[in-house]
Amino acid sequence: MADNIDNLLTETRRFAPSDEFTANAVATSALGEAARTDRLAFWADQSRDLLSWQKPFTQVLDWTNPPFAKWFADGQINVAYNCLDRHVEAGNGDRVALHWEGEPGDTRTITYAELTADVKKAANVLLSLGVRAGDRVIIYLPLIPEAIVSMLAVARIGAVHSVVFGGFSAESIRARVDDAAAKLVITADGGWRKGAVSALKPAVDEALEVSAHGSTSVEKVIVIKRGGNEVAWQEGRDLWWHDLMAEAEPEHVAEGFDAEHPLFILYTSGTTGKPKGILHTSGGYLTGAAYTHKNVFDLHPESDVYWSTADIGWITGHTYVVYGPLANGATQVVYEGTPDSPEPGRWWDLIEKYKVSIFYAAPTAIRSAMKAGRQIPGSRDLSSLRLLGSVGEPINPEAWVWYRDVIGGGKTPIVDTWWQTETGSIMISALPGLTTLKPGSAQVPLPGVSIDVVDDKGLPVGNGQGGLLVITEPWPSMLRGIWGDPERFKETYWSKFEAASLGKSQGYYFAGDGARKDEDGDIWLLGRVDDVMNVSGHRLSTAEIESALVSHPIVAEAAVVGAADETTGQAVVAFVILRTSQVDTMTPEDAVAALRAHVAHEIGAIAKPRTVMIVQELPKTRSGKIMRRLLRDVAEGREIGDTTTLADTSVMNAIKIG
Known part of the structure; x- marks a missing residue:
């Protein structure tokens, strides 16, 4: 097998920033110059400029025991x-921190002064229940x-939060409670999703009943009234949030904690066996969050209205809903529900209502909007938007251009961001006032971040070649480990490119993504290496073939997997959703033939799918990521594996190879 991942798809459209945008941009060329001159001094300056330190630091980076960094x-x-x-x-207490909108249409506008007051009281609630630092x-x-x-209340008192997405099961909660030895749970009677209230507290009750065979570290459960559900009540353990807040002392002085004090554990979704708790600490993480949010999104906090559509159960919600925007004093929209409740277009309604200027969403949601048709956003006034962002997976060029043209009015820059739960903050992205944009490319490492694309031996590949994406130097917001398992941390992220094998004093961080450098050296993400197929000796990226499929005008979304093939080793199998407006324009047989020919034309005959399945939906997790593992089961005729993390488990019933 070749060391490199072949890259065959080309994309030539380019979009330079407007003179007006560049003239007012937050990030200038000076940022890169400072980072290149002295990377550690650059990070020290960013942290001092962006944050307020109770005790100023004098040491920037301690890397004496890699891969365990201290910033x-x-x-x-x-x-x-x-x-x-x-x-x-x-003096900015009257500035709006949150424009919150519930799915049923109820709203709350909360200023920085009001949010501060609530967090102080909640901090006192936690302290009154015996929660302490750590x-x-x-x-x-x-x-x-x-x-x-x-x-924020947990963080304020130096405790450590672990947010569990509100759609996860009792078993997922139980595993996280046990692994973290949690002392307290904060939940609600329910929450709105897709026009109905989903219960939450029953899952907590079930998790704590079975936790550790009947015993649990949890002492108290705080319950917030949201859904109006009747809930079972355990006297002495369960407490109403509103009662506690009504009695709480209003004042609380924030104490300084060491920069390396743990801030949160976030468990990666879809894990099997023991949960993998990604640990982030305080000073370095907040530095990365504030720096990237300010510069990547070109934030002008006095005038912008920012909106990231992520749930706080994911890392995007941690960094770009809570910590980054609030550290920078931003005004933001927070929306409880789904983009199609009560009907498609809810997101665009909110952009029009709140005059959102910066919008950050996942490619899967953008492609869903493409599927529904441009007439839906076209009937709303989206002229307030001046910057769009993409997060979660590579965005294919056709969706990128649709996003810019239909949502962004043909004028907004798009920042296509690559990062992970483990990196804590954005690592690769265009800087919107500086970078000539390439649809589908994440483009360049941010100033202060050191990234390369290498072959299996750790040697850098040349421009125009593909390989493995690695981070070559420590960065402030990097994970500090896997909770309670330092050996697993080293094995998972640092063992492939160890210092000894590279002949260097330190190894490379590698978390499983493939990438290629184009002729300019810009970076294009190719998806997980697990999703790279070996077809007749060629290592082909699923992301490139998916991108070629979606570039056909009849396709809204596509997922590609490799299936065992006696002749070629692996064969390309594609699952395709057609655009609503195109479903009746040709027969399924003609659509399949057209798409196979289109991929051969766009990439080459080697990438032509053996099988194309026209489907209504794709299996996705609740965070919107396609579960290709299940599609591989279908493609190879196996029994379908575990579907518990799917947003809609019924999807797999309708997908089968004919």
């Missing part, structure tokens, strides 16, 4: 103070203001 270790900081109090003290708190809530208040 700003002799400094002390309070994360919640940086997100709240200091903005009030600077204790772990599970948060299992819908996307309501109290979820953000809870996270």
